[in-house]
Amino acid sequence: MSTAVQTDLDVVVIGAGFAGLAMLHRVRESGFDARVYEAGDGVGGTWYWNRYPGARTDSECYYYCLSFSKELVEEWSWSERYPGQPEMLRYLDFVADKFDLRKDIRFGTRVTSATFDESSNTWEVATDTGERVRSRFVITGLGLLTAPHIPDFRGLDSFAGDTYLTCRWPAEGVDLTGKRVGIIGTGATGVQAIPIIAEQAAQLTVFQRTPNYVVPAQNRPMEPDEIADLKARHYEILAKARNHSFAMPFDPGHGPTAEFSEEERQRIYEEGWASGGFRFLFETFDDIILDEAANESAAEFIRSKIRGIVHDPETAELLSPRGYPYAGKRPPAGHDYYEAYNRDTVSLVDISKAPIQEITPTGLRTADATYEFDVLILATGFDAVTGALTSIDIRGRDGLTLKEKWADGPSTYLGLTVHDFPNLFTISGPGSPFANIPVCIEKNVEWIGNALDHARKSGVEVVEATAEAEADWDRQVQEVVSGTLLTQGAKVHSWFTGANIPGKKPVVNVWFGGANNYFAACDAVAERGYEGLTLTR
Numbered sequence: 001m002s003t004a005v006q007t008d009l010d011v012v013v014i015g016a017g018f019a020g021l022a023m024l025h026r027v028r029e030s031g032f033d034a035r036v037y038e039a040g041d042g043v044g045g046t047w048y049w050n051r052y053p054g055a056r057t058d059s060e061c062y063y064y065c066l067s068f069s070k071e072l073v074e075e076w077s078w079s080e081r082y083p084g085q086p087e088m089l090r091y092l093d094f095v096a097d098k099f100d101l102r103k104d105i106r107f108g109t110r111v112t113s114a115t116f117d118e119s120s121n122t123w124e125v126a127t128d129t130g131e132r133v134r135s136r137f138v139i140t141g142l143g144l145l146t147a148p149h150i151p152d153f154r155g156l157d158s159f160a161g162d163t164y165l166t167c168r169w170p171a172e173g174v175d176l177t178g179k180r181v182g183i184i185g186t187g188a189t190g191v192q193a194i195p196i197i198a199e200q201a202a203q204l205t206v207f208q209r210t211p212n213y214v215v216p217a218q219n220r221p222m223e224p225d226e227i228a229d230l231k232a233r234h235y236e237i238l239a240k241a242r243n244h245s246f247a248m249p250f251d252p253g254h255g256p257t258a259e260f261s262e263e264e265r266q267r268i269y270e271e272g273w274a275s276g277g278f279r280f281l282f283e284t285f286d287d288i289i290l291d292e293a294a295n296e297s298a299a300e301f302i303r304s305k306i307r308g309i310v311h312d313p314e315t316a317e318l319l320s321p322r323g324y325p326y327a328g329k330r331p332p333a334g335h336d337y338y339e340a341y342n343r344d345t346v347s348l349v350d351i352s353k354a355p356i357q358e359i360t361p362t363g364l365r366t367a368d369a370t371y372e373f374d375v376l377i378l379a380t381g382f383d384a385v386t387g388a389l390t391s392i393d394i395r396g397r398d399g400l401t402l403k404e405k406w407a408d409g410p411s412t413y414l415g416l417t418v419h420d421f422p423n424l425f426t427i428s429g430p431g432s433p434f435a436n437i438p439v440c441i442e443k444n445v446e447w448i449g450n451a452l453d454h455a456r457k458s459g460v461e462v463v464e465a466t467a468e469a470e471a472d473w474d475r476q477v478q479e480v481v482s483g484t485l486l487t488q489g490a491k492v493h494s495w496f497t498g499a500n501i502p503g504k505k506p507v508v509n510v511w512f513g514g515a516n517n518y519f520a521a522c523d524a525v526a527e528r529g530y531e532g533l534t535l536t537r
């Protein structure tokens, strides 16, 4: 069905998660005429789609949130240190209602293509509902981990029971009571889901290809005094997060691991373990992601904890990561994860050496055994960073598609703009930091909002990264990671490099040079009159 071209939105935003909501609010504040297209029937993005059992934040609530409005900070109170998915969704609904954002969001509408028209310097955006609009700017807020990765298992469709994808979990929930469940995937998603599913299922079989380093999150309810204190200090905390390499308001570690005796190290690791989650990684020692010996020391501490928690030594060993560094894959935060394996009803199957051969009508078959279950759960991750962007037919100059341009790996300027794709901005795009996401998103939103204000004030019609600035940024993205251990997860399919997707060329696709340094680089570009961008009147 074709519809007549309507014209003249200033801004189309794609996605109504954290990024899309904050961006819509920002551009509306400046008086731009904007519309958001959202494939889901509600706001929330990641928090709309990922409703699997146990889904919750891995960052603490008071810095995994939006800061653009003091009133918002004042009015919203979190109930848990790491809010669950329902609470996150309530929060984003609250944001949408408070700022009356829904009136400019088209729900249940997926953008299928965006084509830059060089004669009018506008984007023509088409949706799966047959809508076509012409807009000066397009801003994507698609999230880093959005496009599901479903491995190409032979026989997947033949399974006679119910199959669920964690990132498309039914909103009404699934009753797994009394069921025999098989789950594939032990990344951050599987690690959150497994203990909760284990509470319900009659039998849970976990198929693990690569064990992860899981540090307990140490979740707990938030206390009223604590909430009041955190609200009072919110902007001080935000400033601290913006000054941290992973955008978290953490204190530095104690120093290099080698400067401490074994006894002191153990004490510091124990403290980190008790503080929970990412604090173990960032507040114990400063060289864990930089130095192999330091990393191995922390990794061995985690393995010793696994051996202490898991009763069966063989299972404990299977759960113990070896052969790649801690944080080489994004480390999950646990909620009684290892404890779940002490249940008689939970069994762990190592598929690293005997891979899954096929899904059968009654379960699955590996190279050396068959397994039966009633429900199959896929927690198999995402075509991260680029997958959601290249799934839309985005065409820049001369009909070049983003997919073609990025065939050998993504290329951007600051993760925000792409040469040959004028007036397109990508919030948390490839080459931007992988760090505490809401803080990164809001810096991107401010930067883009200011760039649009600047363009309008100066009569600029076209904003485009130069090829040179983009090449220089791409080079930096690859260089800054080389002194770290973060890419070593490539050999165990880390999404940091796209190595989790068969056939995707492995290349570091996020900025690991410090979120703080990234924010400074973006600010400097703006201060120097948008250096590296061509601004055409």
Ligand code: NAP
Pocket (backbone or CB within 6 Å): 055, 056, 057, 058, 059, 145, 151, 152, 184, 185, 186, 187, 188, 189, 190, 192, 208, 209, 210, 330, 351, 356, 379, 380, 381, 382, 492, 493, 494, 495, 500
């Ligand atoms: P993931 O980390 O990519 O894990 C996918 C899992 O599926 C891995 O265990 C992987 O094994 C397995 N898998 C994939 N293909 C397979 C195959 N063909 N055969 C067998 N196993 C296969 O995905 P995720 O757990 O969804 O997490 C992705 C990211 O989302 C996280 O790193 C995190 O950044 C984010 N996340 C955040 C939160 C939070 O903050 N609360 C929660 C969940 C996810 P291999 O490891 O061997 O590849």
